[in-house]
Amino acid sequence: MRIRYITFFFLLLIAPAMTSCKKNHYKVNTSSINVKIEIKRLERDLFTLNPKEIAMKVPSLKQKYNGFLQLFSYVINTGDINDTSFGDFLVRFCTDKQNNDVFALTMKLYPDVKEIEEELQEAFRHYLYYFPEWKVPAVFTCITGFNNSIITGDSVLGIGLDRYLGADCEYYPRLEIYKYIAARMTRENIVPDAMYGWGASEWEFSTLKYPADNVITEMIHNGKLKYFEKCTLPGTADEIIFGFTPDQMKFCKNNESQMWQYLIENDLLFNSDQFTIRKLTGEAPFTSYFTNESPGRAAIWLGFRIVESYMMRNPGISIEEMMKDFDVQGILEKAKYSPQ
Numbered sequence: 001m002r003i004r005y006i007t008f009f010f011l012l013l014i015a016p017a018m019t020s021c022k023k024n025h026y027k028v029n030t031s032s033i034n035v036k037i038e039i040k041r042l043e044r045d046l047f048t049l050n051p052k053e054i055a056m057k058v059p060s061l062k063q064k065y066n067g068f069l070q071l072f073s074y075v076i077n078t079g080d081i082n083d084t085s086f087g088d089f090l091v092r093f094c095t096d097k098q099n100n101d102v103f104a105l106t107m108k109l110y111p112d113v114k115e116i117e118e119e120l121q122e123a124f125r126h127y128l129y130y131f132p133e134w135k136v137p138a139v140f141t142c143i144t145g146f147n148n149s150i151i152t153g154d155s156v157l158g159i160g161l162d163r164y165l166g167a168d169c170e171y172y173p174r175l176e177i178y179k180y181i182a183a184r185m186t187r188e189n190i191v192p193d194a195m196y197g198w199g200a201s202e203w204e205f206s207t208l209k210y211p212a213d214n215v216i217t218e219m220i221h222n223g224k225l226k227y228f229e230k231c232t233l234p235g236t237a238d239e240i241i242f243g244f245t246p247d248q249m250k251f252c253k254n255n256e257s258q259m260w261q262y263l264i265e266n267d268l269l270f271n272s273d274q275f276t277i278r279k280l281t282g283e284a285p286f287t288s289y290f291t292n293e294s295p296g297r298a299a300i301w302l303g304f305r306i307v308e309s310y311m312m313r314n315p316g317i318s319i320e321e322m323m324k325d326f327d328v329q330g331i332l333e334k335a336k337y338s339p340q
Helices: 016-026 042-047 051-065 068-075 086-095 097-109 114-130 187-202 215-232 238-242 246-265 274-281 298-313 319-324 328-335
Strands: 003-006 138-142 150-153 156-160
Touching (some): 042 051, 051 068, 051 086, 068 086, 187 215, 215 274, 215 328, 246 298, 274 298, 298 328
């Protein structure tokens, strides 16, 4: 089974030169596409059980939660759900005081998930618009001991609600989660993270056979995923999709050309040093190559801009074709990316 666990902290923005084009570019008619998302809440089923009954309820949990229960078990480190010890491990998880406190807070903040269901339905309508033959995953919520935000597997999408308890959640400082990261661990980031995570699981970097792992390849690959996310959530504010503060967005708009020129002049685009790649595309409060005013992962924003230019200049290319394309040099050439 293909499994991917993802903890999210993402970003991005769109430059003003293409604002009017972009609105038309991303707006599509999905009114004829039917999608029904019914989220199953594993955390509620687990933590409302009598601890004495948890082990005997494992068979019914397996049936109700199908493939997701095994993915969840891996995340909380309770092993194979078919092992005789699984029930005991699950009891320990569900009787842990902090886990119970977190469950109580989760239920206070998320007494129901109807709005999330509706937002996911709209996102997956757009998904099916671009990928009509593909399947919509079954969706589940859980609490993971703060291990994962999004969990994906074959036809399965899980949301770790304990990673979305709000920027001021008392647990996050205890876990040494930086404030700039906790700022995105909010209700409004759930669906954007879920769609990015779904895209990342469908088009994993290692499966696309890129000719090299260097700065420009990482920029474009992550730029593709951001483009996919934007297409499935065209009505969502860019600040939410891309994780920038207003000032960081302004910085990118005003300095797009300068950032791109810096990468070229300093021979960074084809640099394959992993430390350099991480400094430009990894999570950070800012991108040190640019200035403290820049957002972290600013190079991925440039990658998105390249991909966006590529798709707008080549309307005959489908999103699916673009996502599968590993010819980085060809994408660059056809994008004709030249920020002003």
